[in-house]
Amino acid sequence: MQTIEIPELVRYNHSYFCFFAVGIAVRYWLMKCEPSVYSIDDLRKDKSTIWEGVRNYQARNILRDDVKLHDKVLFYHSSANPAGVAGTAVVSRESFPDPTAFDPASQYYDRQSSVYEPRWFSIEVTFVAKLPVFVPLALLKTTRGLENMLVIKKGMRLSVQPCNAKEYNIIVKLGQG
DNA sequence: GCCAACGTTGGC
DNA sequence: GCCAACGTTGGC
Numbered sequence: 001m002q003t004i005e006i007p008e009l010v011r012y013n014h015s016y017f018c019f020f021a022v023g024i025a026v027r028y029w030l031m032k033c034e035p036s037v038y039s040i041d042d043l044r045k046d047k048s049t050i051w052e053g054v055r056n057y058q059a060r061n062i063l064r065d066d067v068k069l070h071d072k073v074l075f076y077h078s079s080a081n082p083a084g085v086a087g088t089a090v091v092s093r094e095s096f097p098d099p100t101a102f103d104p105a106s107q108y109y110d111r112q113s114s115v116y117e118p119r120w121f122s123i124e125v126t127f128v129a130k131l132p133v134f135v136p137l138a139l140l141k142t143t144r145g146l147e148n149m150l151v152i153k154k155g156m157r158l159s160v161q162p163c164n165a166k167e168y169n170i171i172v173k174l175g176q177g
Numbered sequence: 178g179c180c181a182a183c184g185t186t187g188g189c
Numbered sequence: 190g191c192c193a194a195c196g197t198t199g200g201c
Contacts, residue, residue: 032186032187034186034187055185056185056186056196057196057197058196078186078187078188079186079187079188080187080188081189082188082189083187083188083189137188154188154193154194155193155194155195156194156195157185157186157187157194157195157196159186178201179200179201180199180200180201181198181199181200182197182198182199182200183196183197183198183199184195184196184197184198185194185195185196185197186193186194186195186196187192187193187194187195188191188192188193189190189191189192
């Protein structure tokens with residue numbers, strides 16, 4: 001797939017350009033991971049990783065169809081004490097069949113997923129930064145401008161969630177302390 | 178297509 | 190570890 005780079009365009013904070021840029025502009029995502037499985041420190045060490053093992057259809061569809069090269073990612077630690085945003089990453093490869101689904105030795109193996117008709121999809125993300133100050137969920141819940149984030153909604157379990165530039169920037173700023 | 182049972186997620 | 194909230198499975 002061909003990528004269209006429009007850094008100059010997105011830099012304009014002007015409604016006409018923003019409207020025009022919809023569809024090709026960089027998108028923003030919040031991606032959950034249990035730090036006991038894979039943390040922001042692991043990503044910093046590895047530099048890049050395959051986002052494998054997503055076995056939820058809604059999240060699968062997002063990974064397969066919506067997450068694009070250069071999209072920005074908030075790396076969220078779930079099931080942690082406390083849970084919250086630990087860092088940022090960037091999408092470095094667009095959707096491809098999740099190799100763990102084909103691997104009988106993997107805990108994510110799915111015999112119903114074939115190479116010819118893959119059921120599950122991955123992307124690759126690359127480390128950008130670890131936030132100097134961890135941004136806990138409790139703070140997300142009380143920060144103005146983040147009211148519409150999915151992650152603060154009760155019962156929201158989607159592991160790959162859309163967010164926007166405003167929310168991303170607020171959280172990154174919180175993470176600077 | 179309904180829905181109960183079961184499994185998983187994830188905050189606390 | 191608890192448990193509420195979901196998502197999936199499978200009998201009917």
